Amino acid sequence: MRAPVGIILAGGRATRMGGGDKGLLQLGGETLLSRVIDRISPQVADLAINANGDPARFAPYGLTVLPDSVADFPGPLAGVLAGLDWAAKQGAETVVSVAADTPFFPCDLVPRLQLAAEGKAHPMALAATPDPERGAIRHPTFGLWPVALRDDLRAALEGGLRKVVLWTDRHGAEQALFPVEGGDPFFNVNTPEDLKAAEAMA
Known part of the structure; x- marks a missing residue:
């Protein structure tokens, strides 16, 4: 399977953080x-950021900034x-998405997603972590x-x-299960309290 391109999902409105771009918050001296x-x-052949509004705020990162093509902030999809x-314009066959507010996700995210989807006509997989009650918790921004x-x-x-x-189930998406020893690798920063917790984890 060819290396996918990557998209960083930074289009959320960060309401629980008081607005703004969560991805631009500082954690241990870095955003x-x-x-x-x-x-x-x-892990990817090329990389872009999905965000709405003025793309100039991401200029220091040197990446293509892609706004939503569907109006009214319909979410990560x-x-x-x-x-x-x-x-598609680059001739790539697959995309891997990651969230801009989740700084500790696995360094082997892409190969494990690819392995989970291997053999499917349309390779699709979501990251998941084990849960004692539900079996697994899917992380839909990592796919x-x-x-x-x-x-x-x-x-x-x-x-x-x-x-x-709802859309991934329609297409029989697989799950790539990631271990949680030592903490949830998909811990994301939604609130000021989460940011303090992330500082401790970093």
């Missing part, structure tokens, strides 16, 4: 976004679609997405679909 870029860059459209289904996703979004797992 969350810098940490995310450092983790995902070695709109960012995935922006990444798929960008990937492998096939460019071939971008028009299907566009139609679903235009039809009002917003929940990631």
